[in-house]
Amino acid sequence: xxxxxxxxxxxxxxxxxxxxxxxxxxxxxxxxxxxxxxxxxxxxxxxxxxxxxxxxxxxxxxxxxxxxxxxxxxxxxxxxxxxxxxxxxxxxxxxxxxxxxxxxxxxxxxxxxxxxxxxxxxxxxxxxxxxxxxxxxxxxxxxxxxxxxxxxxxxxxxxxxxxxxxxxxxxxxxxxxxxxxxxxxxxxxxxxxxxxxxxxxxxxxxxxxxxxxxxxxxxxxxxxxxxxxxxxx
Numbered sequence: 302x303x304x305x306x307x308x309x310x311x312x313x314x315x316x317x318x319x320x321x322x323x324x325x326x327x328x329x330x331x332x333x334x335x336x337x338x339x340x341x342x343x344x345x346x347x348x349x350x351x352x353x354x355x356x357x358x359x360x361x362x363x364x365x366x367x368x369x370x371x372x373x374x375x376x377x378x379x380x381x382x383x384x385x386x387x388x389x390x391x392x393x394x395x396x397x398x399x400x401x402x403x404x405x406x407x408x409x410x411x412x413x414x415x416x417x418x419x420x421x422x423x424x425x426x427x428x429x430x431x432x433x434x435x436x437x438x439x440x441x442x443x444x445x446x447x448x449x450x451x452x453x454x455x456x457x458x459x460x461x462x463x464x465x466x467x468x469x470x471x472x473x474x475x476x477x478x479x480x481x482x483x484x485x486x487x488x489x490x491x492x493x494x495x496x497x498x499x500x501x502x503x504x505x506x507x508x509x510x511x512x513x514x515x516x517x518x519x520x521x522x523x524x525x526x527x528x529x530x531x532x533x534x
Contacts, residue, residue, distance in 0.1 A: 303355055305348075305384075306392040307334070309496055310511050312483055314389075314471060319355060324348040326386065327360075337477040338497070340364050340387030348378075355395065357384065388497065451491060451533040453484070458527045467491065475502075480525040482509075484516070491516050491531070498525070 303319045317324070317334050326334045327345040336345070342362035349356045358375045359366035367385040368376045378384075380395035451467040453474060465472070467484055473496065475481040480498030484491055492513035495502055502509060502524045504516065516522075518533040 303350070303393070303395045305334070306394065307336070307389060308392070309389050310494070312471060312485060312494065312496075314473070314483075319348060319350055322350050324350070336386060336389055338387045338389065341389070345386055354378065355393070362386075448486070448490070449533050451486075451531065453522075454530045454532050456521070456528040456530055460527075464532070474522070474529065475524045475527075482522070482524055484531075485513065491533070493522065493531075 305317045305319065306313060307315045307317065321333070324334065325332045325344065325347045326336060327343050328335070328337060328339075328341045329343040332344065342360070342364070344360045345362040346357055346359050346366045349358060355378045356375060357366065357368065357373070357378055359373060364387060365372045367373065368378070369383055370385070378393045378395065380393065382393045384391040384393060452464045453467065453472075455461050455463045465474075467486065470486050472484045473481055474484065475498065480502055481496040482493060482502055483496050484493050493504060493509060493516045494513040495509060495511050502522070504514065504522055505520055516531045518531065520531045522529045522531065
């Protein structure tokens with residue numbers, strides 16, 4: 302099944318499976334894929350899926366839709382194409398790539414050799430093969446899932462006292478259109494980085510930027526005039 306991987310500043314925000322014939326992208330909340338950024342039009346673009354593939358069409362957006370760095374009005378997508386909408390980058394992953402990969406593996410596979418009498422089974426040799434990227438990613442996700450639970454506790458403002466559990470790989474905090482930061486769960490801990498907006502965001506009183514910085518229990522984040530504390534027990 303084709304899908305889109307949405308990221309900003311090389312941080313994956315969401316993955317969206319294309320299950321419908323028509324999937325809309327835009328800033329308005331009724332879109333199938335909502336991208337809350339002022340550079341994105343209310344109804345920015347649409348992905349049309351048919352038996353022959355997936356086509357992206359720009360819906361007369363203000364800032365345009367780009368595929369592989371080129372502005373397009375309508376474009377058939379190929380596996381691996383990069384779509385740019387505002388500051389957001391979307392990687393298109395199509396079905397054809399995985400199907401082609403499977404066929405190639407079948408063609409190149411050698412016929413099994415019958416083992417000699419009393420020979421040990423071949424399973425240990427297969428186990429020694431390098432892990433696939435999918436297996437490696439699963440290993441990282443498993444390691445991250447074993448970390449102590451973490452949350453963001455709001456210290457000031459109307460929501461003071463509220464806690465937001467950090468259960469997802471990426472959690473965004475702040476006010477869209479004003480200042481937004483992201484907290485990403487990695488194999489060895491959590492990192493914080495600035496996504497968009499101004500307001501001089503700080504971590505323990507020192508400014509931070511788009512470069513990820515590690516955070517630990519008790520760290521205080523100030524963003525868009527609100528103080529929050531990273532809590533991990």
